[in-house]
Amino acid sequence: MARKSLKPQLNQIRVWVGQGRTDAWIAHQLEVPVAQLETFKQEFDLTSSEGAVAGFDEVVDLRAADDAQVAAALEIEEAEQAKAAEEEARLRAERIAAGEEEPEDVDSDEDGAGSDGPSRSRRGRRGGRGRRSTAKALEGSFDHGEEGYGLWLDPAIAENSIYAEHWAGKRAVTVTVEADRIVIRRADDE
Numbered sequence: 001m002a003r004k005s006l007k008p009q010l011n012q013i014r015v016w017v018g019q020g021r022t023d024a025w026i027a028h029q030l031e032v033p034v035a036q037l038e039t040f041k042q043e044f045d046l047t048s049s050e051g052a053v054a055g056f057d058e059v060v061d062l063r064a065a066d067d068a069q070v071a072a073a074l075e076i077e078e079a080e081q082a083k084a085a086e087e088e089a090r091l092r093a094e095r096i097a098a099g100e101e102e103p104e105d106v107d108s109d110e111d112g113a114g115s116d117g118p119s120r121s122r123r124g125r126r127g128g129r130g131r132r133s134t135a136k137a138l139e140g141s142f143d144h145g146e147e148g149y150g151l152w153l154d155p156a157i158a159e160n161s162i163y164a165e166h167w168a169g170k171r172a173v174t175v176t177v178e179a180d181r182i183v184i185r186r187a188d189d190e
Contacts, residue, residue: 004032006040013037017046028070030069 001176009030023041027034041047095101138157141147143150157163172187 003036004030006030006032006037010044013040013115017041022067024067024070028073118129 013026013030016029023034023037027037028039092101096103138154138160140151140153143152158168167186174185174187176183176185
């Protein structure tokens with residue numbers, strides 16, 4: 001992610017520093033990391049000891065209020081993430097119940113859902129696809145020949161560990177054709 005330039009905000013930062021605002025509060029307002037703000041302040045020699053900034057006769061220590069505002073904003077963000085995760089779990093449960101998606105193994109749950117603690121956000125796992133979204137896509141083609149239909153897969157499938165463990169040597173399958181996908185399952189799974 002590219003660093004956000006703080007030079008256009010120099011005067012505003014100078015005012016906030018003069019007011020005694022904390023680095024965490026200023027960084028939160030500017031949506032930048034605290035470390036970037038600290039580097040910027042050192043580069044432009046901005047310290048809270050500058051005293052009164054133009055228009056301010058007295059410097060008020062606002063650190064406690066700043067910390068409370070930042071903490072409140074973070075709590076709201078965490079609550080929104082938790083609500084989004086609950087909604088995602090509800091939608092996923094509906095898709096599983098409708099047969100549109102398979103449930104994942106309990107062992108594959110990365111966030112330890114078996115614990116009594118709060119659920120954690122699962123960034124990068126939207127849509128309930130889980131670890132399947134990280135699998136390398138292989139090419140395949142349908143054979144619409146005179147002797148019947150067939151599915152030809154990329155020879156690289158033999159190097160796939162999941163294929164080697166669960167599919168190699170299997171011939172009997174069931175096929176479900178839907179508008180946007182074709183699902184192939186081993187016949188012995190039913």
